[in-house]
Amino acid sequence: MGGKVTCTLGEVKQRADFIIYWGGNPAECHPRHFTKYTIMQKSKFLPRGRKDRTMVLVDIRETKSVKAADIFLQVRPGRDFELITILRAMIKDQHVADEQLAETGLARDVLEDLVARMKSAKFGCMFFGMGLSMTRGKHMNSAALLTLAAEMNAFTKFVAMPMRGHGNVTGADVIMRWQTGYPFGITFNRGYPRYNPGEFSTVDVLVRGDCDAAFIIGADPGATMPQPAIDHLKRIPTIVLDPHVTHTSRLARVHITTAPQGIAAPGTAYRMDELPLPLKPALKSPYPTDEEVVRRINAAIADKPFWLPEGSQPQMLTAQV
Amino acid sequence: MLRIVNGKVYDPANGIDGQVREICIDESGRIAQNVTGGRTIDATGMIVFPGGVDVHTHVAGGAINFARAMTPEDHRRTQAFIRTKTRRSGLGGMAPTTFATGYLYAGMGWTTVNEAAVPVLSARHTHEELTDIPIVDKASLTLMANNEIVLDLLENGEYERAKHAVAWYVWAAKSYGIKAVNPGGVAAWKWGHDAKQLTSPIAGYNNITPGTIVTQLARICEELNLPHPIHLHCNNLGAPGNIATTIDTLKHLEGRRAHIAHSQYHAYGGDGWESMCSRTSELADYFNSHPQLTTDAGAVLFGDTVTITADGPWQHLLYKLTGRKWGNLDVENETGCGIVPYTYRPSNLVNAVQWAAGLELLLLIKDPWQVFLSTDHPNGGCFWRYPEIIKLLMCADFRRECLTQLPARIKKHITLPEIDREYTLYEVATAMSAGPARALGLTRKGNLGVGCDGDVVIYHDTDDVEQMFGHPRYVIKGGEIVIEEGEIRETPEGREFLARPSYDPATDEFMKPLFEECYTMSFENYPVELERIERAEIMECSSE
């Protein structure tokens, strides 16, 4: 298990005659996803647009996206992983017991129909949202769905893609990967990047009280994180950069107002399929951009003594210990 | 300003073969006749090469960044570059971080690299990563042989329009040339198919075949006067018996110039994995009789790596063969890419054939101006293992020793044991620097003549070839000493080479409706803005 079989959104627009949304509510959270990238688009391969495509929605409850779906499968809460595992078995004609099916809340004939449709698709695509990736099973659910997509390629063309939200979080992921090798959950405390989600991920760090200062940008953990994490942010010097004075700003030692990206700050942002797009700000903000402020803070830090004395470390470790 | 004295100079571009010469670099970073003042390096007992040039590597962009995400287990065991006050940290390994890529290339004396596979759609991303690779100069190639707009034009016989569209794309991507990967095969992969027959129409088309795409694109590159000819990854990569496809592809070039990428992967006989054998002598003969062609070896070294290629269908096969992680990224209208971690094992017959085949090509193609050092990084092995290949080329005894590690039945599958040739230093300098620079059309690289870039590498002259090439005494980039006795001294920013072919100004108007039909971003936002390329050096190409 591992890896990801995916594509850019234009491939879905052009080719996908079978689309599953799993644990996401695009009608409310990504309102133009249907019309700009997926089911409503006509293409040279799918000239009748919506009529040439089948859309399946998998979720634990009826959302506004149900109206757009041809088929709605209501999975029992917390049973996504079981359902994906059953589908992985069924596509390979492996036996699935009745009691295993019963756990998912879905009937055998419904799933047999789904598998038949998946296999007869010319180009299938599964989008998954936080309803899959942030509920019981978390990244194991995502990994299972990505594996299902990979395995479907034994029968037909199939891809999968996370429905990422939160503005330019994809950009952060992409940049951390090329500069450090890892997408998030990183420490430089030995002078080079190391990765360990659970150890170096923010909620864990804050709840344990491991950090003694915090620099927060483009996020408002003071409004979204568990209380023990927020309590630690109050205890330590916290610095916030944001276009607004946020919840986090109010508990911080330093707040700096910056220009909002794409509205008054130029630059680049990455789409959920990792496509970089240029920003075209309309307004001239009275505030500096994030880029400028962070650069100036970095320059001010660089004027102070470096934390590792020169020559105290080798330039390169041939292998990490 | 810098003066290098008393070193034995190997400068194949100027026919200098080990004579003691003085090399001067002026304040603009170029080689000069003479300089006054500045530092003098006494290179007594040392040898002096032009800085290495990698004609085919994958170091920046969506595909290698996907590979980084897929191999955290490698990052945590590999080389680590520790942060200093002025120098960024980084990790090496199978898919190094951008900063480490610069340190590792420069650390073994390479000063120019060519990122060989860039979709136009994500070219912005590639350039951002290239900017973050310090020290070395860079160029990049645009993926073109599966671009549906261009294929549709060729299908309809609109050659002239296709040519303008290709030129438009090269400039939109701010790239240096054209890369063709598995012509037609990646487009077919969008429906889960491949293109294996050079003369059969590709999936979804009636007229065009992989063969016609090769012919037409080679002609387009020539007529656009791009500094580098078509950079071709043939169909049927990695498959037993693919030598027939490769030779057929070369014939479809109809005598035009071309660079054939990683030919090791395209030089196999046999009809299955058990009978797979090397047919490099046949391919080498073709190169030996066609001096207008160049190639890079795509050599394989035993060990762990991660394979990344725009050849999506091949990667699906590799995933099925190995059962390891599989990454795939299809890029709308343009191309795709696949990623699978892989371990080359000496005990595995197929891998052993691949290992031998890469070396055979380097040894059987007679003119080192035609065959260049590469591993198709990271596909055949990591670029920072090049010194191992140089040792294998220079020491026949070492090769024979390595051959004893392979399965005994290998002998019937390869010709390497019969080859006694050993590379001279002059030939190494040609295959790692002068040759690839000339093939790329980078006239100021791989050359220590007056007016060329002051990119110089100085080695201790020792018998331990791998040690010598892995640990240069000095590496000089643009006249600045960047590596000295294994230590990184300076990390200047490198330049990026772009080619600007000319095209009909009406091409924008013509492209827009076609573009809007298949892409999902705005036409106006698609071309990479020139101001985003830091330290761009533009080569104007005037077509006749």
Add this chain to the structure above:
Amino acid sequence: MTLQIIDNATCTFCGCVCDDIQLHHDEVRIHKANKACVLGTAWFLNHTAEQKYPAALVDGREASLDEAIEVAATLLHEADMPLVYGMSNTTCEAQKECVAMADLLGGLLDSHTSL
């Protein structure tokens, strides 16, 4: 008053990052965001170029940008294990500076993805 028009502007509110938005603005506020969805419209129309907040706050009092930058740098430099976190609602250019900051400080670096 005639509004200025920006074509093919990019909306960064959600992961769709639509880049076909037409913005009508008078340099202080955006009045219309054609093609944007309901979320995108709210995003564009709710941000203005007005000076609604102080340039900076240090320990709850208004401060100059220069002072806030110096205090921020000092606090981060003094810390043994500083954390750099967030990076969702910002540009790639700023994100690169944030990675550089964590690297320079020898600190922790994390984004929304870890939540």
